[in-house]
Amino acid sequence: MRKNVIAGNWKMNKVLSEAEQFVEETKTRIPSEEKAESIVCAPFPFLPVLVEKAKGSDLKVAAQNMHYEDNGAFTGEVSPVMLKDLGVTHVVLGHSERREYFAETDETVNKKAHAAFNHNLTPIICVGETLEQRENNETMNHVEAQVKQALSGLTEEQVKASIIAYEPIWAIGTGKTATSEQANEVCTHIRNVVKQFSSEEAGEAIRLQYGGSVKPANVDELLSQSDIDGALVGGASLEADSFVQLAEAGAK
Numbered sequence: 121m122r123k124n125v126i127a128g129n130w131k132m133n134k135v136l137s138e139a140e141q142f143v144e145e146t147k148t149r150i151p152s153e154e155k156a157e158s159i160v161c162a163p164f165p166f167l168p169v170l171v172e173k174a175k176g177s178d179l180k181v182a183a184q185n186m187h188y189e190d191n192g193a194f195t196g197e198v199s200p201v202m203l204k205d206l207g208v209t210h211v212v213l214g215h216s217e218r219r220e221y222f223a224e225t226d227e228t229v230n231k232k233a234h235a236a237f238n239h240n241l242t243p244i245i246c247v248g249e250t251l252e253q254r255e256n257n258e259t260m261n262h263v264e265a266q267v268k269q270a271l272s273g274l275t276e277e278q279v280k281a282s283i284i285a286y287e288p289i290w291a292i293g294t295g296k297t298a299t300s301e302q303a304n305e306v307c308t309h310i311r312n313v314v315k316q317f318s319s320e321e322a323g324e325a326i327r328l329q330y331g332g333s334v335k336p337a338n339v340d341e342l343l344s345q346s347d348i349d350g351a352l353v354g355g356a357s358l359e360a361d362s363f364v365q366l367a368e369a370g371a372k
């Protein structure tokens with residue numbers, strides 16, 4: 121049985137005091153780690169404080185991006201070495217907003233996935249199609265190419281440990297959720313792609329999240345689907361009560 125993983129992606133929101141308050145309010149209310157994984161993906165400046173605050177609880181702290189090099193002349197960037205040193209456990213890679221606004225490519229996502237594993241960080245790799253691609257029936261091919269390139273060169277064990285978030289771009293922040301059938305159809309395809317690309321076992325083990333206007337009212341239906349093992353949540357993860365409800369849904 122794959123354990124659900126519920127991750128709140130705060131994007132560029134909150135100030136430190138609000139972030140601290142969120143962790144204070146949620147860390148004792150989320151389900152135990154044996155039942156579901158609960159993660160907050162916070163802006164870089166909050167990470168050390170949040171890791172410290174979440175210590176001893178089941179809440180994990182993730183970064184929303186990182187560079188693939190360990191160190192060097194990359195002004196403004198943050199390395200996997202720095203994240204690991206802080207006690208961060210997961211890192212979101214290739215979010216569609218980074219692909220669109222910050223020139224993230226499948227190639228850099230792949231380099232970052234390798235860098236994450238080199239430093240014992242679990243990557244949450246985002247893939248998904250635009251509305252135009254969906255309307256042109258290109259969803260499956262597009263997502264398949266993104267998945268194959270992101271996972272290229274990883275070992276079977278690394279593929280098994282990866283998390284892929286399927287986030288149709290047209291459903292992000294729009295209030296338009298993919299139907300649970302639409303979401304599952306793509307996740308099933310991703311799982312089959314991983315089975316062919318890596319191994320049957322890796323395809324069974326890898327966890328696939330859905331993201332795009334997930335909220336407490338639709339999360340149960342999405343998580344009940346055969347190939348959806350969690351959610352990557354933007355807007356509805358910003359409030360403590362809503363995040364706790366989502367995390368609880370992951371443990372059902």
Ligand SMILES: O=C(CO)COP(=O)(O)O
Nearest residue numbers: 129292293332333354355
């Ligand atoms: O991009 C997302 C999570 O990474 C989804 O955002 P929303 O849940 O706000 O649609």
